[in-house]
Amino acid sequence: MKRGFLFRRKKAANLSPLRQECKKHEAAARRTRRRLVLMSLCFCSLYVVIFGRLVHYGQESGDIAQNSGPEIINMAARPDIIDRNGLLLATDIKTDSLYAEPRRIFDVDETIERLSLVLPELDWDTTYRRLKTDKGFVWLERGLTPQQRAGIEALGLPGIGFRKETRRFYPGGETASHILGLVNIDNTGIAGMEKYIDNAGLIDLREAGLADPAALEPVQLSIDIRVQAIVRDELSQAMQRYSAIAAGAVVLNAKTGEVVAMVSVPDFNPNNPVQALEKDRLNRMSAGAYEMGSTIKSFTTAMALDSGLFKLNTPVDASKPLKFGSQTVHDFHGKYRPLTVAEVFRFSSNIGSAKEAEAVGIPGHRAFLKRLGLLDRMKTELPEVAHPLEPRRWKKVNSATIAFGHGVAMTPLQTAVGAAALMNGGKLLAPTFLKRDAVQAQEAATQVIKPQTSRDMRYLYKLNADIGSGRRATVAGYRVGGKTGTAEKLVNGRYANDVRFNAFLAAFPMDNPAYIVLTIIDEPKPEEGKLSATAGLNAAPMTANIIRRSATFLGIAPDFDKEKAPVLAATAGAH
Structure with missing residues (x-):
């Protein structure tokens, strides 16, 4: 055993250097072949996986290009x-x-x-x-x-x-x-x-x-697209007829607070949203705050009656202008005599309205407007709602001018909402753009004025449409009542008597008001042949046209027998 081992060692030692070098190359070649085989196996496995994935994608969709980009979910x-x-x-x-x-x-x-x-x-x-x-x-x-x-x-x-x-x-x-x-x-x-x-x-x-x-x-939604289309058509025509820069209207259910139609023109096509960015496309009915002019006398008169200090025939001295320092309150068409509360409303007396507010007092005046939701941002589903504007500190002159519609700004929609409370028995209903029934509405209603005050206001609205400034808003068979509002606009810090924001605030049918209709028209010009462009000449006819065309869709049938019957004021208020 020992000899054989020594022999083999000696034999290897006696090999030539060339043979030893050949042996080394053969060993290196074997190692290289093993590595190549291993790498080939790896690449084959990778291609098999890729091929499998491609087959999988191909089975899921025949068009790989369609699967590019972000996934739509x-x-x-x-x-x-x-x-x-x-x-x-x-x-x-x-x-x-x-x-x-x-x-x-x-x-x-x-x-x-x-x-x-x-x-x-x-x-x-x-x-x-x-x-x-x-x-x-x-x-x-x-x-x-x-x-x-x-x-x-x-x-x-x-x-x-x-x-x-x-x-x-x-x-x-x-x-x-x-x-x-x-x-x-x-x-x-x-x-x-x-x-x-x-x-x-x-x-x-x-x-x-x-x-x-x-x-x-x-x-x-609560809106009726048929009525909505009628309102938009009438406003578009009015803008052209009166060469105005804008117009708007709302039709409000006085018993449920539902907005049945609301339009502000110029408007935009939501299918082409670029138009919505143009500055004149503002929703003036809820996102714009304006001095609403003499329509605010509706609330001043209701406040006076509801306070118990006045009745419809209570005299108010409107014989001469009121002075507040350098400011003077005049009447547009002055009678220069004492007027009853009913006459103050019918003749739209600034002096009489200011006297009513003075009797109630500044705290009572502001509290009444706040109770009717006119000084707070309106709560509704629509996000675009403007804050009302009022003086930081109310003085006597502020209360006087606010009484006839100057010095406080609010949205037209909330003006209509407040008017609904004056007409429906005194219940304030938050406006809604969602369909709501009468039971739901009554559960959310707040009594803000006496029912008697509401009856008196219905009488005054009908009286004003029959023989007052609202005559052009009447529609045969529908017993329309309402109040005009012609507000001068501020131009360079001063009120301009030829630049106006006009409104008409209406209700119908007046024996049992179901709907409030408020129209506005911004900077109207006089029609050909007319010298003036007051609300009675433009906003009132706009209201009449809307009621005439949409009443049937609203479920209100004309009744010409009731048209002849007077709307009676509350007994206690008529004394």
């Missing part, structure tokens, strides 16, 4: 919006959007040039910057029409694809734009009831992954 869905009768106001539709993969585009200039044949409004500079990047995905155009998609597909451009997206569609266009609001490019509500819907729970559903389109119930 159901969280972008929104519920339909319908009117009080179930007619569709807003819905989601599927549209095609155009995207590009810049890495796959060989000639950017040619691509843009050919796309512009189908999309002539395509921004060349913006598109060029997007396509000159090395990104894998960029949006080029959202919301294509089927014709546009077909035209782009026919171009056969490499690196160009389409994605299905959800887009909001408003069948009525401008008709209810300020109420419905609009959404952004990602189908998120940014204004109007669309924004309210998001804030009322849709965002939470999206975050929880529960915003399945099939599970979203329609949101039913």
Whole structure:
């Protein structure tokens, strides 16, 4: 054993240096072959995995290009919006959007040039910057029409694809734009009831992954789209007829607080949201605060009667102007004699209204307006609501001017809401844009004036329409009553007597008022052949036209027998 071992050692030691070198090369070659086999196995395994994944994707979708870009998920869905009768106001539709993969585009200039044949409004500079990047995905155009998609597909451009997206569609266009609001490019509500819907729970559903389109119930509004269309048509005509810069109106259910129609023109088409950014598209009915002129005398008269200090035949001295330092309160059509409370209202006496406020006192005056919700920001579903404006500190002159509609600014909508309380028996109802029945309304109502005061105010409204400044608002068979308001606007810090904000505040039918109609017209000009442009000449006829055309849709039938019967004042107030 020992000898053999020594022999082998000696034999190896006697090998030539060339043989030893060959042995080393053979060992290195074996190691290299093993490494190559191992690397080949690795690459084969990798290709098998890639092939398997490609087969998997191919089974899921035949068009891999369609799976490029961000994934579209159901969280972008929104519920339909319908009117009080179930007619569709807003819905989601599927549209095609155009995207590009810049890495796959060989000639950017040619691509843009050919796309512009189908999309002539395509921004060349913006598109060029997007396509000159090395990104894998960029949006080029959202919301294509089927014709546009077909035209782009026919171009056969490499690196160009389409994605299905959800887009909001408003069948009525401008008709209810300020109420419905609009959404952004990602189908998120940014204004109007669309924004309210998001804030009322849709965002939470999206975050929880529960915003399945099939599970979203329609949101039913209080508006009647038929009446809404009538109101918009009348306002558009009035703007042209009186060369005004804006006009607006609201039709309010006096017994439920439901907004049945509300329009402010100029408006916008929510299908083309760029228009909404223009400065004159403000929703003047709820998002603008204005001095409402003599319509505020409705509240001053109601305050005087409700205080117990006045009755309809109580005399008020309006024989001479009132002076407050350098300021003087005049009557537009002065009678220069004592007037009863009823006459103060009928003749729209500034002096008489100021005297009524003076008798009630500043604390009582402010408290009454606050009780009717006229000095606080109105609470309703619509997000666009302006804060009323009032003097920081009320002095006698402030109370006097506020009594006839100057010195305090509020939204037209909240003016109508306050007037509803004067007409419906004295109950203040928060306005709503959602359908609400009478039982729900009464549960939320607040008694703010005496029923007797409400009866007196109904009498005065009808009297003013029959023989006062509201004659042009009457509609045969519908027993309309109301109050005009002609407010001079501030121009360079001074009131201008030829620049006006006019309003007419109406109710009908006056024996049992069901609806309040308030119209406004901003900076109207006199019609041809007329020397003036007061509210009785423009805002009142606008109101009459709206009532005449929409009363049937509102469920109010004409009654010509009742038209002849007088509306009686409360017995206690007539003494």
